[in-house]
Amino acid sequence: MRTRVLSILAVMLLGVLAGCATAPRHTRNICAIFDQRDGWFNNWQRAADRTQRKYGVPVPILMATIYTESGFRPRARPPRRYLLGFIPWKRPTTAYGYSQALDGTWDKYKRETGNWGASRTDFADAIDFVGWYHYQTHLQTGIPLNDSYGLYLAYYSGAKGYLQGSWRGNSTALAGAKRFNGMTRIYAQQLPSCS
Numbered sequence: 331m332r333t334r335v336l337s338i339l340a341v342m343l344l345g346v347l348a349g350c351a352t353a354p355r356h357t358r359n360i361c362a363i364f365d366q367r368d369g370w371f372n373n374w375q376r377a378a379d380r381t382q383r384k385y386g387v388p389v390p391i392l393m394a395t396i397y398t399e400s401g402f403r404p405r406a407r408p409p410r411r412y413l414l415g416f417i418p419w420k421r422p423t424t425a426y427g428y429s430q431a432l433d434g435t436w437d438k439y440k441r442e443t444g445n446w447g448a449s450r451t452d453f454a455d456a457i458d459f460v461g462w463y464h465y466q467t468h469l470q471t472g473i474p475l476n477d478s479y480g481l482y483l484a485y486y487s488g489a490k491g492y493l494q495g496s497w498r499g500n501s502t503a504l505a506g507a508k509r510f511n512g513m514t515r516i517y518a519q520q521l522p523s524c525s
Contacts, residue, residue, distance in 0.1 A: 353402040360393055360517040361524040363402065367453070375524070377454040385461035386475045390517035394478065395460045395485060396453075397517075398510045399430035404451040406430060428456035431463075439463070467492070478514035482507040 356362035367374035378389045400406035408425050424433040427450025431439070439459050440448050448455040464481050467473060470489040473480040484492035486503045497503040 353404075357397055357402050358513075358516065360390070360520045363393070364524055374453055374457075377457050380454075381457045381461035384458070385465040387461045387464045387481075388476055388518070390514045390521060391464065391476070391478050391481060392457055392460050393517050394510055394513040395464070395482070396428050396456065397513050398482070398506065399425075399485075400428050402428065404428055404453070427451050428453055429459050429463075431456075431459055435463070479507050479511045482510040 354363045354366040356366070364375040364378075378392055381387065381392055382389050396402055404427060406425075406427065408423055408430075425431065426433075426436075429450060431450055436448075436450060436459070439462055440446055443458075443462060445455065445458070448459070450456055450459075463485065464475065467481060467484040467489050468475050471480075471484055471492055473484055473492075475481075480492075483497045483503055486506060487497045487500075491497065497507075
């Protein structure tokens with residue numbers, strides 16, 4: 331009997347962990363995302379609300395950042411480059427996880443927040459990083475915390491790059507900011523109807 335109970339608990343734990351390691355199915359609907367990740371161990375809506383209270387960045391902007399950067403895939407990385415067109419080579423950056431934080435920026439986040447155990451593949455840590463990063467950007471550039479277009483350009487270029495205008499004339503950055511702004515609006519419209 332005891333072995334059977336332990337087996338059932340093990341299967342349940344594996345199911346919870348497997349659900350945490352995959353992207354939600356409906357990533358364009360913030361309520362569906364939260365419904366899919368409303369567990370005892372892993373509650374994304376609570377993590378998003380906590381980050382908004384901590385840094386002042388609206389939940390739709392936080393969630394649109396993760397949508398844009400990783401599509402809510404916990405182990406997202408930029409695609410590898412290929413040598414001679416067919417030999418897998420290095421990746422263009424060290425971006426990784428939900429937030430696509432670079433190694434150096436992630437290390438700075440852990441140092442400044444004291445969150446030494448933070449993982450880029452843990453949603454609560456990643457959304458806290460996004461809130462921290464947008465807040466730091468706000469302090470350095472003056473971009474309002476509710477300016478999704480400006481915050482995306484600074485997330486893409488870094489605060490220094492944003493201030494230098496490195497995004498001007500960069501069609502990838504400008505198109506990304508436009509998509510990001512649109513996703514923020516969609517999430518903002520949906521959020522009041524979430525349970």
